[in-house]
Structures are given as C-alpha cells and as structure tokens.
Amino acid sequence: MPSMQQQDFTPWLNWIDSQYEQMLARTIELSHINSGSFNPAGVNKVGLQLLEYAKVLDAKVEILPVAPFKHIDNQGKLQEFPMGNAVRLTKRPEAKLQIFFCGHLDTVFPLDSDFQQTQWLDDETLNGPGVADLKGGLIVMLKAIEALERSPYAANIGWEILFNPDEEIGSQGSAGFISEAAKRVHLGMIYEPSFPDGNFAGERKGSGNFSIITRGKAAHAGREHHLGRNAVRAMCDFISALDDLNGKRTGVTINPALIEGGGANNIVPDLCLSRFNIRLEKPEDEQWCLDNIQQILDEINQRDGLSIEMHGHFGRKPKLLSAANLKLFQLACDCGSELGLNLTWLPTGGCCDGNNLAEAGIPNIDTLGVQGGKIHSSDEYLKVKSLTVRAKLSALMLMKLATSDDLNWLISDKPV
Ligand SMILES: [Zn+2]
Structure with missing residues (x-):
C-alpha cells in the first residue's frame, strides 16, 4: 500500500x-x-x-x-x-x-x-x-x-x-x-x-451481442415446395452449430437467445432472425469465436438460394x-x-x-x-x-x- x-x-x-x-x-x-x-x-x-x-x-x-x-x-x-x-x-x-x-x-x-x-x-x-x-x-x-x-x-x-x-x-x-x-x-x-x-x-x-438473419425463397408448401428455400431450416442449422461451440474453449459461453421467423403453415419461410450473446474471459477469445462462427456462416452461404448475415460486435472487452x-x-x-x-x-x-x-x-x-x-x-x-x-x-x-x-x-x- x-x-x-x-x-x-x-x-x-x-x-x-x-x-x-x-x-x-x-x-x-x-x-x-x-x-x-x-x-x-x-x-x-x-x-x-x-x-x-x-x-x-x-x-x-x-x-x-x-x-x-x-x-x-x-x-x-x-x-x-x-x-x-x-x-x-x-x-x-x-x-x-x-x-x-x-x-x-x-x-x-x-x-x-x-x-x-x-x-x-x-x-x-x-x-x-x-x-x-x-x-x-x-x-x-x-x-x-x-x-x-x-x-x-x-x-x-x-x-x-x-x-x-x-x-x-x-x-x-x-x-x-x-x-x-x-x-x-x-x-x-x-x-x-x-x-x-x-x-x-x-x-x-467480456460480452458480445449479435443478430443473425437468414434469407431464403418463399414458395407454396404444397404446389411448389421444391422451389422454396427454407430460411428457418438454415437458421436452425446455424444455431445448432453455434451452440456446439459451447465447451470447446475454457471461459467462453454462447447463448442462442431468440429465434423468430416464418409464418403461415403453407408457405416455405423466406426470412428468419435470431439473436445470441457470447461471454468470454480473455481478449484473444474474441478472434476464436469470430473465426469459428465465420466457418458456419460460410457453409450456409454456399447453399443454393440461401443467404445468412451477421450483425453485432463485442461491445465489452473482458x-x-x-x-x-x-x-x-x-x-x-x-x-x-x-x-x-x-x-x-x-x-x-x-x-x-x-x-x-x-x-x-x-x-x-x-x-x-x-x-x-x-x-x-x-x-x-x-x-x-x-x-x-x-x-x-x-x-x-x-x-x-x-x-x-x-x-x-x-x-x-x-x-x-
Ligand atoms: Zn446498472
């Protein structure tokens, strides 16, 4: 002292x-x-x-x-x-x-x-x-x-x-x-x-808040299901892969917090939104998270007729x-x-x-x-x-x- x-x-x-x-x-x-x-x-x-x-x-x-x-x-x-x-x-x-x-x-x-x-x-x-x-x-x-x-x-x-x-x-x-x-x-x-x-x-x-948007293609669920590209399915795949990152790095936790999308039962949904939060202990954890999330985004973006985009950032450093x-x-x-x-x-x-x-x-x-x-x-x-x-x-x-x-x-x- x-x-x-x-x-x-x-x-x-x-x-x-x-x-x-x-x-x-x-x-x-x-x-x-x-x-x-x-x-x-x-x-x-x-x-x-x-x-x-x-x-x-x-x-x-x-x-x-x-x-x-x-x-x-x-x-x-x-x-x-x-x-x-x-x-x-x-x-x-x-x-x-x-x-x-x-x-x-x-x-x-x-x-x-x-x-x-x-x-x-x-x-x-x-x-x-x-x-x-x-x-x-x-x-x-x-x-x-x-x-x-x-x-x-x-x-x-x-x-x-x-x-x-x-x-x-x-x-x-x-x-x-x-x-x-x-x-x-x-x-x-x-x-x-x-x-x-x-x-x-x-x-x-530290903490980051992110929003994810998937876009697909609407179609009649009965007559032209094959023409639709399902944004809800793409989002579910994203969230599953994202949640699987939990436990892979000490001190990092990821919380998929919200999912919203789709509408009537007879329409292939063309839009879905989700939000998630990440908490981490070390500054270098941020890049680990971003790299791993980017891999998931890249895979979904390669799918025919589907796109996914992420907004948000790490607003609080550890x-x-x-x-x-x-x-x-x-x-x-x-x-x-x-x-x-x-x-x-x-x-x-x-x-x-x-x-x-x-x-x-x-x-x-x-x-x-x-x-x-x-x-x-x-x-x-x-x-x-x-x-x-x-x-x-x-x-x-x-x-x-x-x-x-x-x-x-x-x-x-x-x-x-
Ligand atoms: Zn306060």
Missing part, C-alpha cells in the same frame, strides 16, 4: 451520517421517475434532477447528446431509437490526480412497466425500480464527492462525472465519452450496486485486473475495514462500463454503489442503511488519495 499520512477524517464521515434522510428521499424521488433506456424524456428528467442535487459541487456542466441506439428488428431491418442525453460535470482539471466518476441514468424498466413505485419490504429494505441499479448509487456518488469538497483535501483532486443514458443496453452511444475520459483520468469509480454482501466485482467477462487496479481494490478494502466493513473482490460473468474503462487502461472499481439485489426484476431492493455506509467508503477513499504522498502507482505513466 502507498503510505498515507495520518489524518483524522471523521468529521467529514460523520457529516455523511447526518445526510441519511436526504439521501433516502432523493433515491426515492429518482426511483419514481421512469427512466427506461428507451424513454429519453424520463432519462433526461433524471439527469436534470441530478444537476439540481449537484449544484452544491459548483462544477462545469455539459449536456452531451448521444447517438441513437441502432437495432436490427425482427424483419431484419435497421431501426434507430433516440436516447436521452449524457451529462458531464468537471472540476479542477488542473489537479495532479484526476478521478472519473460514472453512473447510468437509465433502468431496464420501460415506460409501460408495472414497476414504477417504491415500497418498504421491512424497516431496512426498500423495493423500487432502480433503487439499487443505479439510482441509489448516483446519490452515494454525489454525497461522497460533496464530503470531499467540504473537506480541506479537495484541492488535491480534480474530477469529472459522467451520467450516461444507455448503460442497460450496452452503452453503445456513450462508450465514446468513457474512452475520451480515460485519456484524462488516472482512476475510475463507478456506482453499480455491490454484491448483496457488499463485496466488489473484480474481473469481469475486464482484467492490472497491478494498479489490484492496489485500488486493496485501498477500498482497507478503507472498508476502517469503517468496520469486511470487504473483498470476486470475479463475475456480468459486465458494465468498468469493462470499457479497464480496456482503456484505467484502474477502476465499478461496484461502489449501494448494497441491494434482485436487480433487473420487480423484486429489486436497496438496503437503505448502505446509502451512508457506501458514501463514507467512497469519501474515505477520496480523502486518503488526496492526502497520500505516494501516488506513483497511479500517475507515473500519465502526464496531466
């Missing part, structure tokens, strides 16, 4: 405790604003509400339009969906140590979802859309930064916050803002919920832990034990914006948000006491970084 000067940070940590009621009220307020990824008006409303909360930080504010989300529909046509804006706040870009904070505005719950309100499950557990993923985390992040700004140590740290609108659908449009920030910052703090016990996600798998990233985890766990928390980090198959940041070489912890669970379901819950606990954890990390006399492990290779 880098040596830390002995400082008493308790006044600012205690101040966070005094903020509990406000943090809870704000989390509930944000949860009640629907911000499904495809509800740009709601996403923007959350962004503006956060700017209200963040006024006290006195940062430079930028509203950043995000490119429409592109998607191949079930007719094989490219569709575009408007996204909400990203929001960036910047402070002290000249400071020696630059920190990137990130959290998403969107949730997986669409405008017409039945799940729009919070309710108490017991005294300590709040159920509601986004309370853990990630609206509680947004409140934790802002409160930790506010504590830093109130302390005498703030001058040593510059920071930028990115609130992005499309994380739940892969950050297609906001990934550019993350890689841009990576050029300016030394470390990242992202506010996805922790594991339910408070532990952090360490290594993360998150591997660099030496600097391990030190950052150690710092977080040390801060945890000072606060009476027993924390560690564990690998996961899930991925998030922390993958993107690690790909750009920036050590980061991406599960600094609240404790909760059952995210992406209407059982999503937040352990409300974790709002202040997790804000204190981040604030202590920030104050320790601000007062450390050895930051070479973080800033040696990067001029500011």
Whole structure:
C-alpha cells in the first residue's frame, strides 16, 4: 500500500451520517421517475434532477447528446431509437490526480412497466425500480464527492462525472465519452450496486451481442415446395452449430437467445432472425469465436438460394485486473475495514462500463454503489442503511488519495 499520512477524517464521515434522510428521499424521488433506456424524456428528467442535487459541487456542466441506439428488428431491418442525453460535470482539471466518476441514468424498466413505485419490504429494505441499479448509487456518488469538497483535501483532486443514458443496453452511444475520459483520468469509480454482501466485482467477462438473419425463397408448401428455400431450416442449422461451440474453449459461453421467423403453415419461410450473446474471459477469445462462427456462416452461404448475415460486435472487452487496479481494490478494502466493513473482490460473468474503462487502461472499481439485489426484476431492493455506509467508503477513499504522498502507482505513466 502507498503510505498515507495520518489524518483524522471523521468529521467529514460523520457529516455523511447526518445526510441519511436526504439521501433516502432523493433515491426515492429518482426511483419514481421512469427512466427506461428507451424513454429519453424520463432519462433526461433524471439527469436534470441530478444537476439540481449537484449544484452544491459548483462544477462545469455539459449536456452531451448521444447517438441513437441502432437495432436490427425482427424483419431484419435497421431501426434507430433516440436516447436521452449524457451529462458531464468537471472540476479542477488542473489537479495532479484526476478521478472519473460514472453512473447510468437509465433502468431496464420501460415506460409501460408495472414497476414504477417504491415500497418498504421491512424497516431496512426498500423495493423500487432502480433503487439499487443505479439510482441509489448516483446519490452515494454525489454525497461522497460533496464530503470531499467540504473537506480541506479537495484541492488535491480534480474530477469529472459522467451520467450516461444507455448503460442497460450496452452503452453503445456513450462508450465514446468513457474512452475520451480515460485519456484524462488516472482512476475510475463507478456506482453499480455491490454484491448483496457488499463485496466488489473484480474481473469481469467480456460480452458480445449479435443478430443473425437468414434469407431464403418463399414458395407454396404444397404446389411448389421444391422451389422454396427454407430460411428457418438454415437458421436452425446455424444455431445448432453455434451452440456446439459451447465447451470447446475454457471461459467462453454462447447463448442462442431468440429465434423468430416464418409464418403461415403453407408457405416455405423466406426470412428468419435470431439473436445470441457470447461471454468470454480473455481478449484473444474474441478472434476464436469470430473465426469459428465465420466457418458456419460460410457453409450456409454456399447453399443454393440461401443467404445468412451477421450483425453485432463485442461491445465489452473482458475486464482484467492490472497491478494498479489490484492496489485500488486493496485501498477500498482497507478503507472498508476502517469503517468496520469486511470487504473483498470476486470475479463475475456480468459486465458494465468498468469493462470499457479497464480496456482503456484505467484502474477502476465499478461496484461502489449501494448494497441491494434482485436487480433487473420487480423484486429489486436497496438496503437503505448502505446509502451512508457506501458514501463514507467512497469519501474515505477520496480523502486518503488526496492526502497520500505516494501516488506513483497511479500517475507515473500519465502526464496531466
Ligand atoms: Zn446498472
């Protein structure tokens, strides 16, 4: 561990405790604003509400339009969906140590979802859309930064916050803002919920999402069956061969997730669509997957009257832990034990914006948000006491970084 000067940070940590009621009220307020990824008006409303909360930080504010989300529909046509804006706040870009904070505005719950309100499950557990993923985390992040700004140590740290609108659908449009920030910052703090016990996600798998379209030739199933070219059959062959790749390479899993095609019983189907996801552990696994899939595509494309095409890409690279990233985890766990928390980090198959940041070489912890669970379901819950606990954890990390006399492990290779 880098040596830390002995400082008493308790006044600012205690101040966070005094903020509990406000943090809870704000989390509930944000949860009640629907911000499904495809509800740009709601996403923007959350962004503006956060700017209200963040006024006290006195940062430079930028509203950043995000490119429409592109998607191949079930007719094989490219569709575009408007996204909400990203929001960036910047402070002290000249400071020696630059920190990137990130959290998403969107949730997986669409405008017409039945799940729009919070309710108490017991005294300590709040159920509601986004309370853990990630609206509680947004409140934790802002409160930790506010504590830093109130302390005498703030001058040593510059920071930028990115609130992005499309994380739940892969950050297609906001990934550019993350890689841009990576050029300016030394470390990242992202506010996805922790594991339910408070532990952090360490290594993360990479992920790719793909769509496949097969096209054949329609014909009457009775009179001219021989003239038809069956797109559903071609797709079934593709999916069978694709699924057979499972188990052939350690750490790689492929999930055929959807198939849609065909119509009336008396027509040879001329169109079929499917979607699948790949998870992998090592960057070089990507090429192995692409080579093997290409072989399957080539075989089907050689068939008379049939064609197959693939869209999509690996949007998230595997998150591997660099030496600097391990030190950052150690710092977080040390801060945890000072606060009476027993924390560690564990690998996961899930991925998030922390993958993107690690790909750009920036050590980061991406599960600094609240404790909760059952995210992406209407059982999503937040352990409300974790709002202040997790804000204190981040604030202590920030104050320790601000007062450390050895930051070479973080800033040696990067001029500011
Ligand atoms: Zn999330």
